Amino acid sequence: MKNFTILEAAALLLLFSALAPFGFGIIMDSYYFIGFVTETTLQSVLLAYSLGLVSSVVHAFATVGFTAIIYLPWVRKLERIKRKYGISDSSVSESAIAESGTTP
Numbered sequence: 028m029k030n031f032t033i034l035e036a037a038a039l040l041l042l043f044s045a046l047a048p049f050g051f052g053i054i055m056d057s058y059y060f061i062g063f064v065t066e067t068t069l070q071s072v073l074l075a076y077s078l079g080l081v082s083s084v085v086h087a088f089a090t091v092g093f094t095a096i097i098y099l100p101w102v103r104k105l106e107r108i109k110r111k112y113g114i115s116d117s118s119v120s121e122s123a124i125a126e127s128g129t130t131p
Contacts, residue, residue, distance in 0.1 A: 037098055044094040045087050052083030 031039065056079035064071050109115065 044090045048086035049083050
C-alpha cells in the first residue's frame with residue numbers, strides 16, 4: 028500500500044467528495060424515475076436526470092466545502108488515536124496476515 032503525503036491524501040479525498048454526490052444523484056434520480064414517472068420517453072428520462080443534476084452539483088460543492096474544513100482536525104485526531112493505541116498501517120497488515128495463517 029502506498030503512503031500518501033497529507034496533500035495527496037487531501038486531494039484524493041476532495042476528489043472523491045466531489046464525485047460521490049453524482050453517484051448518489053444517479054441512484055436517487057433512478058429511484059424517482061422508476062417510482063414516479065409514468066410515461067417513459069427519452070424526454071422524460073432527460074428531464075428527470077437533468078432536474079436532479081442541479082441538486083447533485085449543490086451537494087458536491089457542500090460536500091467538498093465541508094470536507095475541506097474538517098480534514099485537518101480529523102487527521103490530527105486520527106493520528107493521535109493511532110499513536111495512543113500503537114496502531115500503524117504496517118502493524119495492522121502484519122497482524123492480519125499472522126492471524127490468517129498465510130504468508131505474503
